[in-house]
Amino acid sequence: ESPLIIAIDGPSGSGKSSVSKAVASRLGVGYLDTGAMYRALTWWCLDQGVDLADEAAVVAAAQTLPLELSTDPDDQRVGVGGSDVTVDIRTTEISSQVSRVATNTGVRPILQQAQRDRMAAIATATGGVVAEGRDITTVVAPDALVRILLTASEEARLRRRSAEVHGTADEEAMAATRDQVLRRDRDDSSVSQFTVAADGVVTVDTSDLGFDESVEAVLAVVASRV
Numbered sequence: 001e002s003p004l005i006i007a008i009d010g011p012s013g014s015g016k017s018s019v020s021k022a023v024a025s026r027l028g029v030g031y032l033d034t035g036a037m038y039r040a041l042t043w044w045c046l047d048q049g050v051d052l053a054d055e056a057a058v059v060a061a062a063q064t065l066p067l068e069l070s071t072d073p074d075d076q077r078v079g080v081g082g083s084d085v086t087v088d089i090r091t092t093e094i095s096s097q098v099s100r101v102a103t104n105t106g107v108r109p110i111l112q113q114a115q116r117d118r119m120a121a122i123a124t125a126t127g128g129v130v131a132e133g134r135d136i137t138t139v140v141a142p143d144a145l146v147r148i149l150l151t152a153s154e155e156a157r158l159r160r161r162s163a164e165v166h167g168t169a170d171e172e173a174m175a176a177t178r179d180q181v182l183r184r185d186r187d188d189s190s191v192s193q194f195t196v197a198a199d200g201v202v203t204v205d206t207s208d209l210g211f212d213e214s215v216e217a218v219l220a221v222v223a224s225r226v
């Protein structure tokens, strides 16, 4: 029986991470958060005093990144060289710097290959994998059995991000979130085309869906493919 490989791409605030984890959990397969890999590399470069503008130095860091990622969707832990950075990689500082690492053209093939290797290992161990990011459906795993683009309107994405980061979606929090989210979308736009579905990729728009409904919508796409 061929492993259940599910690739999910989308912009921040689409619900991508929480929905992907819930889908992996429901299906009893492992999970890979590729954004966490770019974030961990960014954290490590800053920790080691690597200048993010020094492209060769960042590539060297990518080649030797001592990354530990749990594959359990219900217990996501990220470690770098023995330090638990699960929380540290989600700070605004990392969020505002990560695109500089992700747009480094020497870094991408290294992390993409590491992602393919991890997906294969997870699929072998658990019978499948849900991998999420920006270029999984197009570059990392274009042959995946299920490929989904999770989208949401800009308004819905900002509202969710605001609630997540600030605990509220009032006007002030929304304004602060808007700058951050739109800037990162713009910085990431050269990474890959993650707002329009590539050929054969199914779009799931979560703008008007609650969390459970989004999970069900993705599971319905999976069911239609297996």
Ligand code: C5P
Pocket: 012, 034, 035, 036, 038, 039, 098, 099, 102, 103, 132, 133, 134, 135, 136, 184, 188, 191
């Ligand atoms: O998904 P998340 O917001 O954690 O991703 C963090 C950053 O990692 C993105 O803003 C993007 O710069 C980069 N990324 C990427 N390719 C992926 C996943 C994430 O370039 N497949």
